[in-house]
Structures are given as structure tokens and as C-alpha cells.
Amino acid sequence: MSELRELYQEVILDHNRNPRNFRKLELHSHHANGHNPLCGDKLELFLEVKDGMIKDIAFIGSGCAISTSSASLMTQFLKGKSVAETRRYFDHFHDLVTGQELTAEDLEGLGKLAVFAGVQEFPVRVKCASLAWHTLMNALESTAKTAQTED
Amino acid sequence: MFDIQNIRKDFPILGIEIHGKPLVYADNAASTQKPQQVIDVISDLYTKNYANIHRGVHQLSQRSTALYENARETVQKFINAESSQEIVFVRGATEAINLVASSYLDPLLEQGDEILISEMEHHSNIIPWQMLAERKRASLKIIPLLENGELDLETLPELLGPKVKLLAVTQMSNSLGTINDVSSMIRQAHAMNIPVLLDGAQSIAHIPIDVQALACEFFVFSGHKIYGPTGIGVLYAKKKVLEGMRPYQGGGDMILDVSFEKTEFNEVPYKFEAGTPNIEGAIGLATALDYVSELGVANIDKYEQKLLKYATVQFEAIQGLRIIGTAACKGSVISFVIEGIHPHDIGTILDMEGVAVRTGHHCTQPVMDCYNIPATTRVSLCFYNTKAEVDAITGAIKKVKELMG
Structure with missing residues (x-):
């Protein structure tokens, strides 16, 4: 059960039960849909970007605990950050959940997102954890297509 | 007539362990295991x-x-x-x-x-x-x-x-x-x-x-x-x-x-x-x-119906669990949802208990749409499954509730 406790940490369960920034942004500059066909996770992500800064970010949708809490924690994490930084965070998060090595500094930079380290023991769940992030990259590239998690 | 322990011996894979637990293979609707004869x-x-x-x-x-x-x-x-x-x-x-x-x-x-x-x-x-x-x-x-x-x-x-x-x-x-x-x-x-x-x-x-x-x-x-x-x-x-x-x-x-x-x-x-x-x-x-x-298909059917009945009663007793598909005439397939817990999380936790089930839309998205659910957890049993295995699945589902509750 220890790997499971590692995966389903209290923070993750909490964000699954009460996802933060769980709403539609009527006024938004960027938007994308994400879909994980394997388990039917669907999410819709909205961003309000001004002067290169993420002023507001929110999502709606339905999914498993990992994908919901990942989206919730991601929105909290990114609010107030610059768009320019997001690619780097995406890469670091991806490294974290796939078990690639991260420098202590990079890990610290991910803040609360470090709770997703447990995902690396569950390769089939990487898609769940990274769905929100793939959707984010699509939204920022302003493509209209639905994000698929293919890694 | 139905010597389950001998039958199980014909399927070598049923003896393996998954994550240190005896395998409980309940994904037979997706694919069945093969007997030594095959x-x-x-x-x-x-x-x-x-x-x-x-x-x-x-x-x-x-x-x-x-x-x-x-x-x-x-x-x-x-x-x-x-x-x-x-x-x-x-x-x-x-x-x-x-x-x-x-x-x-x-x-x-x-x-x-x-x-x-x-x-x-x-x-x-x-x-x-x-x-x-x-x-x-x-x-x-x-x-x-x-x-x-x-x-x-x-x-x-x-x-x-x-x-x-x-x-x-x-x-x-x-x-x-x-x-x-x-x-x-x-x-x-x-x-x-x-x-x-x-x-x-x-x-x-x-x-x-x-x-x-x-x-x-x-x-x-x-x-x-x-x-x-x-x-x-x-x-x-x-x-x-x-x-x-x-x-x-x-x-x-x-x-x-x-x-x-x-x-x-x-x-x-x-x-x-x-x-x-x-x-x-x-x-x-x-x-x-x-x-x-x-074995005889009619005998298989009889055995599986008993197992289905037993599993249905066990699962129904779990609070918050709802069986999707309650037709009068059913094969040994039980799809279910649990209030507030996504099937994909259930699947991962069951897997850690050695229980193999299918989670998702089962290639029947229109069925999921009809019930307005994204996915279910599906336990599909066959003649080599046992009551003890159903108990193991029931126990594993209870662990899911403990962990995610």
C-alpha cells in the first residue's frame, strides 16, 4: 500500500474533492480542450493572459483523482507566472512524473507540484497527471484542437 | 462435476503473483487466459x-x-x-x-x-x-x-x-x-x-x-x-x-x-x-x-451464473456502489461506479491488490453516454474464477473506499 499512499497523498485527495479554480472564465484570451481517451478524462482550460503574464487561469471537466488534482494544482501554481516560464515548468513536471532526474533547484521550483512524484511508479497514470499540462501548452499555442496525451 | 481447483491448474498464469499478491484475473470480457492444452x-x-x-x-x-x-x-x-x-x-x-x-x-x-x-x-x-x-x-x-x-x-x-x-x-x-x-x-x-x-x-x-x-x-x-x-x-x-x-x-x-x-x-x-x-x-x-x-458450455453457464449472483450480492452491499446494467438475463459481467471515485483510480488500487479489472468506456461510448457516466469499473468473471476471488475483489474495493474516502 505504500506506493498507493505515495500516489494518493492527502494534497491530491483534497484537490480532487475540492478542485481549485474550477470554473469557466467568461473573459479569457486562451482556451483549449483536453481529452484522455484511455479513461475518458475531459477538461476545458481557460487563461487570461495580459502583458505576457497569466492573470487568471481556471478549468472545468471530469476525470480521475490524478488528472483533476493535477489540473487544480497547476492552475494554482501558474497564476501570476509568466507565459515564457510555462514551457520550462511543463518540462520539469514531465520529468517529475516520468521519473527523470531533476536538480534540487528545479524540484523546489515546482513547489507543491512535487506531490506528483509518486506517479512515476505508475507509468499508465502519467497521462492522467500530464493531461492538464498538455492542454495548457495547446491553449497557449492557441490551437483549436483537443489535446491528447501521447507520451 | 465442476472441479474448480483442477480446472485452475490448467491455466498456468492463474498461479502468478502481481505486486506480491495472488493474481485475481477478472478481465475476461476483454480477453481470457489460455489453458496449458492450447x-x-x-x-x-x-x-x-x-x-x-x-x-x-x-x-x-x-x-x-x-x-x-x-x-x-x-x-x-x-x-x-x-x-x-x-x-x-x-x-x-x-x-x-x-x-x-x-x-x-x-x-x-x-x-x-x-x-x-x-x-x-x-x-x-x-x-x-x-x-x-x-x-x-x-x-x-x-x-x-x-x-x-x-x-x-x-x-x-x-x-x-x-x-x-x-x-x-x-x-x-x-x-x-x-x-x-x-x-x-x-x-x-x-x-x-x-x-x-x-x-x-x-x-x-x-x-x-x-x-x-x-x-x-x-x-x-x-x-x-x-x-x-x-x-x-x-x-x-x-x-x-x-x-x-x-x-x-x-x-x-x-x-x-x-x-x-x-x-x-x-x-x-x-x-x-x-x-x-x-x-x-x-x-x-x-x-x-x-x-x-x-467442461460443457451449459455447465460453465450454470457455474458462472452462481458466481455472478454471489458477486452481485457482495458488491451491492458496498455503500455508494452502483451496478450499471441490471438486466434480468445477464452474463457474468458486473460494471459499476462508486460515488465520488473515478474508475481509473479504482483500477490502479485494485491492480496493487493483484486484481485485474477493466476501467474505462469498454469501447461502448454510447452506453456510457446513455447512463451519463464517463466510465465504469468492470469485473468480468468466468469459469476459472472462484467465490474466494470475488471476496478478494470485494475486499479490494473496500480498500479503495478507505484510501480515497
Whole structure:
């Protein structure tokens, strides 16, 4: 059960039960849909970007605990950050959940997102954890297509 | 009569551990495990009997051909077809349906025609018809689902209109477990001169099949869902129907005489088996069918029904758990949802307990839409599962609630 406790940490369960920034942004500059066909996770992500800064970010949708809490924690994490930084965070998060090595500094930079380290023991769940992030990259590239998690 | 411990010994994989726990394999609707007899016959083929079939005059080719053609007869007897010429070996149920769509229905279908299917079909019995309908500007008509997972057969007389060129329906739902009253559906379709394709991918392993009694024009199933290898399946079609169909793929073995001007096609079923077929698959499948016949499909059905009843009672007692698909006549499939916990999380936690189940939409997205759920967790049992395993699954589900609650 220890790997499971590692995966389903209290923070993750909490964000699954009460996802933060769980709403539609009527006024938004960027938007994308994400879909994980394997388990039917669907999410819709909205961003309000001004002067290169993420002023507001929110999502709606339905999914498993990992994908919901990942989206919730991601929105909290990114609010107030610059768009320019997001690619780097995406890469670091991806490294974290796939078990690639991260420098202590990079890990610290991910803040609360470090709770997703447990995902690396569950390769089939990487898609769940990274769905929100793939959707984010699509939204920022302003493509209209639905994000698929293919890694 | 049903010595479960001895039966389990025939399936070596059932003895392994997953994450340090004894494997509880409850994903049989997706694919079944293979008995030693099937594993051995494939190994024997390659160590003693293998060569290409229908070709050489040499001894090995003759042996291999005999094994392959005997396999066809085993299939014929298993589903009680009139002739082994009515048995076409294909890759699986999916290919069988695509074959019927392309070789039977395509030439017949005209603009404005209809293909009747049901809301509980597996994607494999939706997409081939949808693709064909689109190409021919025909349309799909759908027999709707009722809340309990049965088909609303009261709609059938109206749906079986003069434009319907085929009724294609599953005998047993892979996601709900529902066993459909196909005899009545076939009777009604035939009264309107509408041919019927039965998707037997699930039913084949659970209920006795007699295609002559059913009188369906087509019956399809996959080998791997009845304890045989993957990559082998069967299209049964009435001989007259089969003879009227155009070839599916061109190539070797499906011809009698070839010149660059003209080709004379082989007789059925060879007309539909272009190229070197899945020889080991056919032989493995026949061995699996022999294995099942020895246990007796009726005995299997009886045992599985008891197990289903037991599991249903156990699962229903878990607070917050709701079973999706509560038809009066069901095979040993239990799909469920738990309030507030996503099936994918349930699947991961069960896996850590050694319990293999399927989570997701089970290739039946319209069914999920009908119940307004994204996915379910599906426990699908068969004759090698035990009450003790059902208890282990129940215990694992309780752990899910503990961990996620």
C-alpha cells in the first residue's frame, strides 16, 4: 500500500474533492480542450493572459483523482507566472512524473507540484497527471484542437 | 462435476503473483487466459507439425493442412453450423464484421437505406456500419437502451422498416452483461426479410450457440475471448449467403485459376481466406473449443451464473456502489461506479491488490453516454474464477473506499 499512499497523498485527495479554480472564465484570451481517451478524462482550460503574464487561469471537466488534482494544482501554481516560464515548468513536471532526474533547484521550483512524484511508479497514470499540462501548452499555442496525451 | 481447483491448474498464469499478491484475473470480457492444452498444441505445431497449408505434397504440409481443416470442423460443430464451408477464419470478430460490411452489405446498400444496430453495441459493431453508411449515404438506426441495460424491444417493429438492409446486434453486452433475446429479434427481422448478424464476441464463451436454431445469417466471434489465441476469429455465414458474396481481399489461396486477364475465385470459405492464414491460431482455437466442450458450455453457464449472483450480492452491499446494467438475463459481467471515485483510480488500487479489472468506456461510448457516466469499473468473471476471488475483489474495493474516502 505504500506506493498507493505515495500516489494518493492527502494534497491530491483534497484537490480532487475540492478542485481549485474550477470554473469557466467568461473573459479569457486562451482556451483549449483536453481529452484522455484511455479513461475518458475531459477538461476545458481557460487563461487570461495580459502583458505576457497569466492573470487568471481556471478549468472545468471530469476525470480521475490524478488528472483533476493535477489540473487544480497547476492552475494554482501558474497564476501570476509568466507565459515564457510555462514551457520550462511543463518540462520539469514531465520529468517529475516520468521519473527523470531533476536538480534540487528545479524540484523546489515546482513547489507543491512535487506531490506528483509518486506517479512515476505508475507509468499508465502519467497521462492522467500530464493531461492538464498538455492542454495548457495547446491553449497557449492557441490551437483549436483537443489535446491528447501521447507520451 | 465442476472441479474448480483442477480446472485452475490448467491455466498456468492463474498461479502468478502481481505486486506480491495472488493474481485475481477478472478481465475476461476483454480477453481470457489460455489453458496449458492450447499452449501445448501451438508449441507442438511448431516443434512437430508445421508447414504452410494447402500447398505442398510433402508430409508436413499435409499434416498442417489436416490440423487446420480439422479446426474448421471443430468450430462448425461447436456452433452447430450445417457445413464446415460456412466457417471462415478471420483475425477476430472485428474483421468478421468488416468483411460482412464490405463483401455482403456494400454491394447491396443504396442511398437512403438503413442499417439497424443497438445502443449497446461494441464500437466494432458500430464503426464498420457507420463508415459504410457514410460512403453509401445510408443511415444507422439504433435500438435504444432501457435504464436497466436491456434493449427496448418495443421499438423493434417500428425500426424494422422496409429500408433496413441488415440488423447487426450483439448477443451479449460486453459492458453491461445483458444477454439479448436474439431469437425473438431474428424472428421479427426475418418476417421483414431482413438478414441478421449476431456479434457473439462475448456470448460464445458463456452460452451454448446453435447457429441453425438461431437461424441468423451471420455469427461472428474472436478466439481470444474463448480461451484461444489472439489474431484468430470466425465468421459464420449461411453457405448460400457466403456464395453470393464478393471476395474480401485478393491473394493466394483464394483463387482457382489466375491469368492477367481473369481470375477464377476459389469456392467458399477459401474465397475469403487470402494469403497464408493464422494456422497456429486456428489450431489453438480448436483446442480451446475442445477444452470448453469437455467442461460443457451449459455447465460453465450454470457455474458462472452462481458466481455472478454471489458477486452481485457482495458488491451491492458496498455503500455508494452502483451496478450499471441490471438486466434480468445477464452474463457474468458486473460494471459499476462508486460515488465520488473515478474508475481509473479504482483500477490502479485494485491492480496493487493483484486484481485485474477493466476501467474505462469498454469501447461502448454510447452506453456510457446513455447512463451519463464517463466510465465504469468492470469485473468480468468466468469459469476459472472462484467465490474466494470475488471476496478478494470485494475486499479490494473496500480498500479503495478507505484510501480515497
